[in-house]
Amino acid sequence: MTREEAEIALEEAGRADDDAFPLLDAAIACALHDYPFRDPTHARILADNAAERLAERVGGESPDDALAETMAADLRLNGDLLHYDDPANTDILDVAERRRGLSAALAVFYLDAARRAGVKAQGVDFPNHFLLRVETPAGPVALDPFSQGRVVMPSELTRRALRAGLTPHVADRLDVLMAPVSDREALIRLQNVLFNRAIRAEDYLCAERSAVRRALLDPEDHRPWLDVAAAREKQGALTGALEALRRARAVAGQDDQMHQIVADRLRMRLN
Structure with missing residues (x-):
């Protein structure tokens, strides 16, 4: 696979x-x-x-x-x-x-x-x-x-x-x-363990992948996409981080001011 x-x-x-x-x-x-x-x-x-x-x-x-x-x-x-x-x-x-x-x-x-x-x-x-x-x-x-x-x-x-x-x-x-x-939450718990370990080890690519998995397993939760954005920013992938923030806002279904502040900061780094 x-x-x-x-x-x-x-x-x-x-x-x-x-x-x-x-x-x-x-x-x-x-x-x-x-x-x-x-x-x-x-x-x-x-x-x-x-x-x-x-x-x-x-x-x-x-x-x-x-x-x-x-x-x-x-x-x-x-x-x-x-x-x-x-x-x-x-x-x-x-x-x-x-x-x-x-x-x-x-x-x-x-x-x-x-x-x-x-x-x-x-x-x-x-x-x-x-x-x-x-x-x-x-x-x-x-x-x-x-x-x-x-x-x-x-x-x-x-x-x-x-x-x-x-x-x-x-x-x-x-x-x-x-x-x-639920079984879904049990598997997400395991992905959270992976994310936290990867962040501590500064393995931001691994952290990104584990956060993406959480987002896919629970598509109604916007928080994993925030973690994806943070991990991508640590890697210098600012365009990807902005895309993750966009997805977080779309899932949240609201104009979250904090999401907007982070997005504006990333855009300033891109310019």
Whole structure:
């Protein structure tokens, strides 16, 4: 798949309704948009195996145990503690090969398997660490894909939330801490991780690509185009930055004064 073909696939995913969002296909397209012409077969085989094994386990185990045992024990998917900042930890194709990755990347395989096996699971956009919410007969539980899919107890959720800077009033509210997000938002979270890492590394081309992917995945959000504009400006691509600002204003559907100020500044640099 070329980068252009990946963008077409992401545009199609962006037009899909949330309940029909093609998470695995979109995640693979994101990886190929970054580094094209790779073979995604291994990732698809891993996803197929995960769905089949989970379906076999579901009848005899609780949903959370079945999901954790399938993904972490059977398929050996786990977090990468030794090389946390390795770019491969955010790339779905590399994660499938290495069986290691960040929580937001591992969650793609967890969520895809859960959908196909009839387990009700959703992402949780927890501060600083992506989690999963799995519905069980005893109520919802939080799983951590980075830590072998183990259950995160409510008291630990509160401690994590406090360490992340949430106020005690918010950190005590499990309904807030475990609020589910859509598969689309889960994949966008992964692209946000990539964007922030690229900005810190001053890799503005990589930052631009990750922001473009966010824009394509959620065409109703104007903010990714602002990030595209910022990344292009850092590269000196001022005409491209102006085009990104134009798209941001078109999506926002309003005459945003701040957008206009930035656009005027860029035009002055072009003259």
